[in-house]
Amino acid sequence: MDLAFDRQHIWHPYTSTLTPLTCYPVESANGVHIKLEDGTELVDGMSSWWSTIHGYNHPHLNQAAHQQIDQVSHVMFGGITHQPAISLCKKLLSLAPINLEHVFLADSGSVAVEVSLKMALQYWHAKGERRPKFLTLRHGYHGDTFAAMSVTDPDNSMHSLYKGFLPEHIFAESPTCGYWDEWKPEDLADFEHKIETHHQELAAVILEPIVQGAGGMRIYHPEFLKGVRRLCDKYGLLLIADEIATGFGRTGKLFACEHAGIQPDILCVGKALTGGYMTLSATLASKHVADTVCGGDAGCFMHGPTFMGNPLACAVATASLELIEQGDWKQQTQQIETLFSELLPKLEQYDLVKNTRWLGAIGVVETHRPVNMEAIQALFVEHGVWIRPFGKLIYMMPPFISKPEDIEKLVNAIDAALQHQDCFA
Numbered sequence: 001m002d003l004a005f006d007r008q009h010i011w012h013p014y015t016s017t018l019t020p021l022t023c024y025p026v027e028s029a030n031g032v033h034i035k036l037e038d039g040t041e042l043v044d045g046m047s048s049w050w051s052t053i054h055g056y057n058h059p060h061l062n063q064a065a066h067q068q069i070d071q072v073s074h075v076m077f078g079g080i081t082h083q084p085a086i087s088l089c090k091k092l093l094s095l096a097p098i099n100l101e102h103v104f105l106a107d108s109g110s111v112a113v114e115v116s117l118k119m120a121l122q123y124w125h126a127k128g129e130r131r132p133k134f135l136t137l138r139h140g141y142h143g144d145t146f147a148a149m150s151v152t153d154p155d156n157s158m159h160s161l162y163k164g165f166l167p168e169h170i171f172a173e174s175p176t177c178g179y180w181d182e183w184k185p186e187d188l189a190d191f192e193h194k195i196e197t198h199h200q201e202l203a204a205v206i207l208e209p210i211v212q213g214a215g216g217m218r219i220y221h222p223e224f225l226k227g228v229r230r231l232c233d234k235y236g237l238l239l240i241a242d243e244i245a246t247g248f249g250r251t252g253k254l255f256a257c258e259h260a261g262i263q264p265d266i267l268c269v270g271k272a273l274t275g276g277y278m279t280l281s282a283t284l285a286s287k288h289v290a291d292t293v294c295g296g297d298a299g300c301f302m303h304g305p306t307f308m309g310n311p312l313a314c315a316v317a318t319a320s321l322e323l324i325e326q327g328d329w330k331q332q333t334q335q336i337e338t339l340f341s342e343l344l345p346k347l348e349q350y351d352l353v354k355n356t357r358w359l360g361a362i363g364v365v366e367t368h369r370p371v372n373m374e375a376i377q378a379l380f381v382e383h384g385v386w387i388r389p390f391g392k393l394i395y396m397m398p399p400f401i402s403k404p405e406d407i408e409k410l411v412n413a414i415d416a417a418l419q420h421q422d423c424f425a
């Protein structure tokens, strides 16, 4: 591959064009293995950012894609519908919390979040109230487009860079009680105070249920989420659950909201929706939300992406949900969780390690010093694994089909990195 061209002309995520870090050339991938151009096989610990839950090159998903591409790859969704969208939305509604009845299909996670925020704003507009603000949590992540960024952690997404351009919303302290800790009701105090103070100007609360992903890989107590639902009900506010990272089994439940037994008014899904094959997202809403939005002056919801309901993506997503319906993910994520619970605490023997945590098929090692990306990435590749840390967080979210020896290989590679001072700043 022409890596020189890549370095000179192609932007990679959060990467400098002046001093680009190494990019590893991938030739193909199969199951949990990513194959580099030189033939090296890496055990995948990232599911390509939470998405490839069934592994790469899956026969059932491949077949769905091949079949659909011979029928129609894309057709506009305005005034037209098709079987892949109908099949997908039927399945989504049968799996999602029971109160959700309407599906809006979009292109990426960030767009699903934009759509959810617009739904909440239009909801209050239709009710004749001015509600310009959202309440969310520190250390959250909701995407890289402007509205999504405005509810993402101000420090991680560098709100200061976009000051004056980014709408300013309300941030409550994020929960400190971990999932496995004893619940302390004080954890909800700041959130309660903020909702009480600002509820009259709030359109909705938006958060990632149970696991805050890219904003800090924090795994919090279900009682916090229950408290949030209770307070949203008390003040008549909509609750938007961003399950783009957590949806479809990643936390050991189909949706993370189930850990707290709550239902959101609006739910965003993406990432694993197509089993990691292509970009597709969905925003699900309750009948009450949809009816109110469409009963307003506008008479409809004001959004319509060009590639809305893309048949190829819908067909693959339907196939992915068929695999989910078979139910193997439950036992698979349980097995991965058990392994993480046995293996990760051992890493706390290193002074460099601040904390380890896990839930379902998510394992996190937080260090005291940030990683040296170039060095740690090279060491992981040398150890035959693909793990991409950020800052002080080395984390794994392997495909559900990973075997115990794959998980051990990932954890062993992290163990090796922790013994190399040059892998850290």
Ligand SMILES: *Cc1c(COP(=O)(O)O)cnc(C)c1O
Pocket: 108, 109, 110, 111, 113, 141, 142, 143, 144, 208, 213, 214, 242, 243, 244, 245, 270, 271
């Ligand atoms: C990744 C992510 C998004 C954004 O999704 P994109 O497809 O990258 O736009 C939004 N919310 C959460 C919780 C995510 O993890």
